[in-house]
Amino acid sequence: MYRLFARLLNDNKGNVLPIVGAALVPLLMMIGSGVDLSRAYMAKSKMQSACDAASLAARRVMKSDTLNDEVTKTGKEFFNFNYPQGYYGASTFEPVVSKPAAGVIRVNASTTVPTTIMRIFGFATLPVAVNCDAELNFVNTDIVLVLDVTGSMAQNVDGAPKIDALRDAVMALYDELAPIQAQLAAQGLRLRYGIVPYSSTVNVGRLIYGQNANYMRSSTSVPSRVANFNNYAVQNRTNGPGSWEVYGGGSLTNGQCQTYVTADPVPGGGPPPTATTAIKYQGTASSEGYVQSQNWGYSGASDTSGSGRSCRRWRFVETTTYDANRRQFSNWTYQHVSYDVSNYMKPVSSSIPSQGKITYAKDATGTIPAPNKTLYINNMPSSVTGGSSEVATWNGCIEERDTVTTIDGGASYTIPSGAHDLDINLIPNSDATRWRPMMPDLIYARNAGNSPVTPSETDVPATSTAGWIKNNTPESGYWACPTEARRLAVWDRTALDTYVKSLQTVGGTYHDIGMIWGARFISRGGIFGDSCDVFNGMPCNRHIIFMTDGAQTAYCNVYGAYGVEANDMRVKGATNCTSDSQTNSVTAQLVARHEQRFRMACNEAKNTDTSVWVIGFDTALSANLTGCASTQRQADTVANRAALIAKFREIGNQIGALRLTQ
Structure with a gap:
């Protein structure tokens, strides 16, 4: 017996099967956990992507830093779209949308996914949970509002003037960004606004003069x-003795007598300053006009009745002396x-x-x-x-500084060397590069x-x-001066509200002058150099919001930023420019030239790393206006007050860069 067990102990033939059998259990557990954990990981990865999309979408629609039903609904819809219920066999769950801090949207979700192999070992499900935060990433932000305040902005939309809707929209933008402004200020950063109301010119003269008086002519x-x-001043004028003068050629008709009495004076003497005389005629000694009863068939005349009667007139000599030392x-x-x-x-x-x-x-x-x-x-x-x-x-x-007449409506964005009006960063160094005050x-x-x-x-x-x-007066449209523009500054709500309420509607629509000064205000160079690359260690973002309610106009006899084109001829040059209808070919050429200047100004603005937004209010956007925006989605039209306010809010909500913070 001993020898039998000894042989068995030393004989390892056939041991593989029981060993493998014993090892299958842990091996199965290892493979099963890998498979099930991989499925759980894929489910979590998919849920995390859905969570990220949900938080970003919810933050995008949040207005005035308020978590409301729209924000919650948007977050859940995006989550469920990207991770449908039951995906990977997950149990039913409800994403939770919350706002843990100012400007932050958080989405949480947790569920379980069923196992396959691990179920054998008593693990029927695996937990999966995700969370994510999204916020708008703001740094130093400069926004210049270029606002059309032409006469058409006084017209009604929704029963009220369009300018009122614009005022409300500007304040809606401010309210949308007010929490961000406060957050930036707490970090030593800033959010600033500049405003350029424009019509046929802009009111920037005092800003220029205040910066440097030598920038103005x-x-x-x-x-x-x-x-x-050309006339010598009259020193004295006397009428000599008068007398009746009777027509000596026979009787006259009524009309002939009247012509005889009212004959033109007969000049004599002179020339000034030597005294001059004038033999004058009138009806009577006391009446300058024709007095039929005294002149035709007068009492005592030889012929007092019939169609041909006697005629007489009062004749006198007027003598005028002059002051040789004065002119009139x-x-x-x-x-x-x-x-x-x-x-x-x-x-x-x-x-x-x-x-x-x-x-x-x-x-x-x-x-x-x-x-x-x-x-x-x-x-x-x-x-x-x-x-x-x-x-x-x-x-x-102001009147703009010197320009050239070779910008004729072509497609080139290259600014000619003499077009100082379009050189937004040029510091004045001569009269050609200085601005003129309007007079x-x-x-x-x-x-x-x-x-x-x-x-x-x-x-x-x-x-x-x-x-x-x-x-004539500004109301007639011959010249216009809008409300004074404002350079980039940090505004409080009361000050901005007071300012936008002061906006006046006047003049015609010259988009080019508005965009030229929008570009100057947002530039890091030029006479103001108000914007920045870096402030307090953080970069600066730049935006122009350009709003108009009409198409480009141009008139020959409007006094505006380029003087009076009919006489100053700065845009079209020495060619015929009359005050005819806006449909004539001359005016069409003038409009085309201003449109090309607008395109050049837009290009200059975008070359400053500025994001340009364009809004057409109660008007369609031309290709010029659409092309001015930095991207196609940054050009849009709105039809009424509510839509305009919503658009300004939307822009405010998109100015910051959305980012995931968790």
């Missing part, structure tokens, strides 16, 4: 007028005039009466000392005896060209074709 030439004093106004010449504006742009000062204003002639009645023959209207008040004057103060609006009170636009015009009339109504057109 000290003198400027504008279409204006010169008073001509004769007429106006309408031409370009250069004015000294150095005092005009200074802040108005009571201690310096001439500062901040120009006193100009309202009319030209009166006299000036000889031998003067012409006076500019701003020199007349101090030189003319008699007449009346008014005082003009600067409205802050609407001294503007008298001629119909076309820059040659002087001297009508025979002493005053011509605005509707006349006699050679010039006087600009």
Whole structure:
């Protein structure tokens, strides 16, 4: 027996089978756990992706940092879309959407997935849980609002002026970003707004002058007028003794007698300052007009009845003497005039009466000392005896610096070297590169060209074709000056609300001047250099929100950022530009040139690493406007007040970069 067990102990033949049998149990456990854990891992990975998508989507729709039903519903819908119930056999569960901190959306979800092999060993399910946080990642943020405030913004949409909807939309954007502004401020960072209201020009002059007075011209030439004093002043005028003068050629009819009585004066003497005479005729000694009862068939005449009667008139001699030392106004010449504006742009000062204003002639009645023959209207008040004057103060609006007329509506974005208006970072170093103050009170636009015009009339109504057109009030659209723009700054809500309520609607739609100054305000260079690459150790993001309610316009006789095109000819050049209908070919060419300038300005803005958003309010967007936006999704149209407010909120919600933080 002993020998039998000894042989068995030392004989290992056939041991593999029991050993393998014994090893199958742990091996099965190992393989089973790997398979089931892999399935659980794949389920968790899929759930995590769904969680990330849900948190990002929910954060995207959250407004004013408020967790509401829309946010919760969006988060759950995105989760369930990306991880349908029952996927990988998971048990039913409900994602939980919450807001653990300001600006943060959190999504949690937990479930179990069934096992296959591990079930043999008593493990029927494996737990799976995910969580994720999403927030908008903001750094230093600069936003310039370029806002169309033209006359059409006074028109009603939804029963109220469009400008009211714009004001509400701007405040909605502010409210959307207010929590972010507070968070950035707590970290030593900042969110700032700049605002450029535009129409046919922009109100930036005082900002330029305040930055450096030398950035503005000290003198400027504008279409204006010169008073001509070609007549010697009357010193005395007397009427000599008069007498009846009877027609000596026989009887006259009523009409013939009237012509005889009202004959033109017969001049004599002179020329001034030598005394002149005028033999004059009138009905009677006391009546200048024709008095039939006294002139035709008068009492005592030889023929007092019938169709041909006697005729007489009162004849007298008027003698005029002149003051050889004074001249009297004769007429106006309408031409370009250069004015000294150095005092005009200074802040108005009571201690310096001439500062901040120009006193100009309202009319030209009166006299000036000889031998003067012409006076500019701003020199007349101090030189003319008699007449009346008014005082003009600067409205802050500007004429752009020099440009070229070769930008003809082509497709090139290359800015010509002489187009200083489109060079947003050029620091003024000459009059060609400096801005001009607008002087609407001294503007008298001629119909076309820059040659002087001297009508025979002493005053011509605005509707006349006699050679010039006087600009009217801003409400008439001949010139406009919008509300003063604001450079980038941190705003509180009260200040911004007060400002947007001050926006006025006036003028025509010149998109190019709005975008030029939007680009200047957002630039890191140029005369302001307000934006930044880095502030307090963190990068700076830049955005322009451009809103308009209309298409590009251009007029020959509007006084705006490029002067009066009919006379200054800065955009179209020395070619015919009249005040005809907007449908004529000349105006179409002018519009095309302004549209090309707009495209160039947009390109310059985007070259500053600025994201451009374009909104068409109650209007379709042209290809120009759509192409100005940084991406196709950043150009959109809205039809009413609610949609405009929603669009501004949406932009505010998209300005930050969404990121997952957990």
